[in-house]
Amino acid sequence: MIAADDFRLGLYVHWPFCQKRCPYCDFNVHEVGLEDATDHHRWATALVRELQHFAPLAQGRRLTSIFFGGGTPSLMQPETVAAVIEAAQAEIGFQNDIEITLEANPTSSDADRFTGFRDAGVNRLSLGIQSLRDKALLALGRQHSVEEALAALTLARAAFDNISFDLMYARPRQHFDDWQVELAEALALHPNHISLYQLTIEPNTIFDQLTRKGMIQPKDEDETADFYLATRQQLAAAGYAGYEVSNHAREPHFESQHNRLYWAYQDYIGIGPGAHGRLTSNGQKIATRQHRAPSVWLDHVESVAGHATVTRDVLSGEDRLAEALPFGLRLTEGMPLDHYHRLANAPLNAKALAVLEDEGLLTTSDGVLKVTDQGRPVIDALARYLQS
Ligand SMILES: C[S@@+](CC[C@H](N)C(=O)[O-])C[C@H]1O[C@@H](n2cnc3c(N)ncnc32)[C@H](O)[C@@H]1O
Incomplete structure (x- = not known):
């Protein structure tokens, strides 16, 4: 939770x-x-x-x-x-x-x-x-x-x-x-x-x-x-x-x-055409997206509902990890492993972490996951591998 x-x-x-x-x-x-x-x-x-x-x-x-x-x-x-x-x-x-x-x-x-x-x-x-x-x-x-x-x-x-x-x-x-x-x-x-x-x-x-x-x-x-x-x-x-x-x-x-x-996968409200939001409610992370077309957005807000939300999805643990991992890896100071653990309701794949650490692409000292200079240009691939 x-x-x-x-x-x-x-x-x-x-x-x-x-x-x-x-x-x-x-x-x-x-x-x-x-x-x-x-x-x-x-x-x-x-x-x-x-x-x-x-x-x-x-x-x-x-x-x-x-x-x-x-x-x-x-x-x-x-x-x-x-x-x-x-x-x-x-x-x-x-x-x-x-x-x-x-x-x-x-x-x-x-x-x-x-x-x-x-x-x-x-x-x-x-x-x-x-x-x-x-x-x-x-x-x-x-x-x-x-x-x-x-x-x-x-x-x-x-x-x-x-x-x-x-x-x-x-x-x-x-x-x-x-x-x-x-x-x-x-x-x-x-x-x-x-x-x-x-x-x-x-x-x-x-x-x-x-x-x-x-x-x-x-x-x-x-x-x-x-x-x-x-x-x-x-x-x-x-x-x-x-x-x-x-x-x-x-x-x-x-x-x-x-x-x-x-990058720290915190909450934000998104308003205006095409805006995305991520909001925590009752222990769930909700992803919102507003209508992209300006005229449709205006019409929905003014005449239909007072908002123009087109999607409102509850994210699973897997979804949250898939979003939070590439973001957190972007930060030079890294993110605590516990952050990902809480988001996914499970620890990160220890085997995959060990492989990437051996290859010199990331480090996990003091419970903080960080990419190295070699890992930084391939962050998205690292995130995918950690979730494979
Ligand atoms: C959402 S844009 C808006 C900026 C503002 N409208 C302007 O044109 O000055 C924010 C930034 O993303 C960067 N950006 C947008 N498209 C990009 C692309 N295809 N590749 C790399 N950077 C991009 C640009 O540096 C831009 O300033």
Whole structure:
């Protein structure tokens, strides 16, 4: 049985709109173009309504983090962000040190917007810079230049103390030496936190089609692994601990609390189109998913049920372990073996653990399961093997 009071509680809010979909992106995103005609008041009301639906499931717990993701949440009006934050505080309540993050795109970044988000209660901004090379931004289908990205960072710094930015690397045709220079330029900006994602070619994206036609050549596994190891070393040398596979903080208090909650398999409410949630109720872990299509989501929330939940599944011990293992292995500090034991209602497969330990892919000292540097690039395979 999972004890409810073992769990921190987060809130994820999905804003499904972007001015333009990026050709590598497979998130639940809908294009609105430059003339964004979204009815913001209607969306604010519907998001608050769906939040009210979920609030009783908090069962007395207060929120430790909120994350506005997307899509491009910086296209939200600050009033919408404020309405959701106010409702979350009124309906669920906040822990004192709550972290409230909003993802921003340099194309929808201006001083008024940023101060508006800050005044609404946002205290952490995650900026999608993606590259410090104009050519790469063009190839990634981004709508901003390096200059615009840096200008957005300056504006963000005027409004927020806690800022992270995202870069994508191991891009087709990217030279290793140039990436090292680009990364050094990024670190010279002294971010508190930096997320570095290897470009992945996701099924049914434009990049997937271009790859099939031979028009782009993604890096192979060996090259990607070389990029990964060198990147981690360069960051460590600059004093950025990689506390997770792709995330690095200058000091521990800049680590993302919301993402930590996912990796530690804690609870979160998910609202907005396509949002997922994981909530513990009566000792069971419930997985929720909301309607993906914005118009259907709105219609369900407004006219049908006050929420747009399409699936609500009780997860078995096996399901919980399948979700928690790859997440927990991502954390550099590892997770107690007991965490998995409680989730699965059974100890982990001792034989499989011994094999992987012998191969130098993970360690289990002091009751904590951790991947080694060799194991880190193959976490998903390790998780599968541990459950075989
Ligand atoms: C959900 S996205 C939203 C960010 C925001 N809309 C923007 O464009 O700046 C969050 C991050 O995931 C990363 N990402 C998205 N698709 C990816 C892919 N196919 N491969 C690697 N990273 C990806 C990007 O770095 C992106 O900033």
